[in-house]
Every structure is written in structure tokens, then in C-alpha cells.
Amino acid sequence: MPMFSRRQVLVSEFLGTAFLLATVVGSGIMAERISGGNVGIALLGNTIPTGAVLVVLITMFGPISGAHFNPAVTLAMILNGNMKRVDGLPYVAAQLVGGIFGVLCAHLMFAEQVLQISHKARxxxxxxxxxFVATFGLVLTIFLVVKFKRDAIAMAVGLYITAAYWFTASTSFANPAVTVAxxxxxxxxxxxxxxxxxxxxxxxxxxxxxLAVFRFFEAEM
Structure with missing residues (x-):
């Protein structure tokens, strides 16, 4: 595997999180505009692009940065010893800034007011x-699929988030950077x-x- 510089790794996390949020927010705006007030159709229009773009982004950026795009994933990687603690803060900073940038890009693309504050209480x-359930399932998916079938990770994460949009009451944010953005x-x-x-x-x-559940399984391997 080629070695990438710290700048390249952080740009990967920035761009991946930016594209993820541009997709989440942009598809949400588009879905709301064309759904005719049908919330179910709007949610479907928000779900499919999000799951699809995750497959693409993880395939693109996974070899460069690991394609975390998510401070919760970065935290789990640090706690499991997969990355150094000193790298955690730059990763999270790139994810947060990238997420916010992606939201601003979505607003620009749809000619919305660029700077907004949400009024949607959740x-x-x-x-x-x-x-809790959404993030638990996402992180467990990542660790177990990487352990047993690494080449399926992009599809597994994309499909998991697609499903979790619908089986969780919160529509599965499962990501602190996504939540802030x-x-x-x-x-x-x-x-x-x-x-x-x-x-x-x-x-x-x-x-x-x-991570605790993953270690339970790993101990039996």
C-alpha cells in the first residue's frame, strides 16, 4: 500500500466528510422540494443517495486515510490501538471542518441562504x-467486516446506513461530525x-x- 503524507490523509478526511454532508443535506433539500409534502418519499430520497455515496467515498478514500469521516469511528480506532492518539485530534478537526464545508456547499448548490441554524428539534x-443503536451497529459493522471481509467494507457501511435511516427513530446520524454540521x-x-x-x-x-463487543468476539478467535 502506498504511503501518504499527513496532509494527504487529512485532506482525504476533509473531502470525504464534505462530500458526505453535501449529499446528506443536498439530497434532503432536493427530496423535500420534489416530494409534494410526502415525508416518506422525502426520507427515501434522502436515504438512497447517502448510502450510495458512502460506498463511493469509502472506496475512494479508504486506501488513503481509512475513510473514517466520523469522530466516533476515529475514537474507536484509537481505543483499539489501530491509530495513534496524536493523530486523533487532526482527524476529528478535518471531519468537523469538512462536514460544515459540505453543508455550505449544499446550500450554495440549491440557492439557499448559506449560513443557517436548524430549528428542527430532535x-x-x-x-x-x-x-446509540445506530452508532453501535455502524462501528461493529466496520470492525467485524474489516476483520473478516475487508474488501466488502464500503458496501457494508453503505447498506448499513441505508437500513438504519429507516429502522431508527432518529434516522441514524451515527456521527458527531454529521450531527454538528x-x-x-x-x-x-x-x-x-x-x-x-x-x-x-x-x-x-x-x-x-x-468496540467492547468486537473485542469479545476477537477474544474467541
Whole structure:
């Protein structure tokens, strides 16, 4: 595998997270505009592009940075010894900045006000538990698929997020960078700033729990 510089790795995380958020928010805006008020159709229009672009982005950037695009994944990788702690903060910074940039790009593409704050409250135990479950499943998927069938990771993650959009009450943010960035879009995909912190806490707990389960399986190998 070719060696990449730190700058190349961080640009990979930035671009991947930017494209992910441009897809999440852009497809949400498009879906809301053309769905005629049907929320189910709008959600479907938001789901399919998100799952599809994850397959593409992980295939593109996986060999460069590992294609985390997600601070919860980065945290799990550090705790499992897959990456150095000193690399964690730059990864997360690139993901956060990339996510925000992607949201701004989506607004520009759809001629929306560029700087926004979401008013969409996502609050309550069901929402928080959904984020725990969504992130738990995502991180467990990543670790187990990488362990047993590494070449299927892009498809596995894309399909998991596609499914989790529909089986979780929160529509599966499962990503602190995505959560922060979506607070800056008052669109179908948005989340009110006051809802952000509980989502992130649930996501991080889910990631740590998934790592514990992975280690349980790994101990039996």
C-alpha cells in the first residue's frame, strides 16, 4: 500500500466528510422540494443517495486515510490501538471542518441562504437510544467486516446506513461530525443546536460499546 503524507490523509478526511454532508443535506433539500409534502418519499430520497455515496467515498478514500469521516469511528480506532492518539485530534478537526464545508456547499448548490441554524428539534429518550443503536451497529459493522471481509467494507457501511435511516427513530446520524454540521442547515436534514450534545453523547457511548463487543468476539478467535 502506498504511503501518504499527513496532509494527504487529512485532506482525504476533509473531502470525504464534505462530500458526505453535501449529499446528506443536498439530497434532503432536493427530496423535500420534489416530494409534494410526502415525508416518506422525502426520507427515501434522502436515504438512497447517502448510502450510495458512502460506498463511493469509502472506496475512494479508504486506501488513503481509512475513510473514517466520523469522530466516533476515529475514537474507536484509537481505543483499539489501530491509530495513534496524536493523530486523533487532526482527524476529528478535518471531519468537523469538512462536514460544515459540505453543508455550505449544499446550500450554495440549491440557492439557499448559506449560513443557517436548524430549528428542527430532535429530542427524547427514543431519539437518543436510536443514536446509540445506530452508532453501535455502524462501528461493529466496520470492525467485524474489516476483520473478516475487508474488501466488502464500503458496501457494508453503505447498506448499513441505508437500513438504519429507516429502522431508527432518529434516522441514524451515527456521527458527531454529521450531527454538528446538520445543525447548520434549517432543512429536511437539520437538527436544532440544543439537540446536538445528547446525540453526540449517545453516539460516543454506542461506539465504545461496539468496540467492547468486537473485542469479545476477537477474544474467541
Amino acid at each position: 429530542f427524547g429518550a427514543g431519539q437518543w437510544f436510536s443514536e 446538520r445543525a447548520l442547515s434549517n432543512s429536511f436534514a437539520g437538527i436544532a443546536p440544543l439537540s446536538v450534545l445528547p446525540f453526540i453523547l449517545a453516539q460516543l457511548i454506542g461506539a465504545v460499546a461496539a
